[in-house]
Amino acid sequence: MVKLTVRDKESIQEAVRRFRKLVERSGIKKEMRRKEYYEKPSETRRRARLRSERRARRSFIA
Numbered sequence: 001m002v003k004l005t006v007r008d009k010e011s012i013q014e015a016v017r018r019f020r021k022l023v024e025r026s027g028i029k030k031e032m033r034r035k036e037y038y039e040k041p042s043e044t045r046r047r048a049r050l051r052s053e054r055r056a057r058r059s060f061i062a
Contacts (some may be wrong), residue, residue: 002026 001017002022023029 002028 002019004015004019004022
């Protein structure tokens with residue numbers, strides 16, 4: 001959960017900007033997009049397998 005305390009003499013726009021950055025860094029936005037639609041378990045496994053293959057390929061080259 002992301003918590004934001006508004007600082008003294010901080011405008012609402014600045015607080016909203018800081019809140020958006022916190023949400024972006026925490027990965028909440030990414031997870032919400034991913035869970036927006038149902039994904040079959042086989043698709044989840046396939047995506048994880050492809051991600052690990054890309055990671056392995058990248059580390060092999062570098």
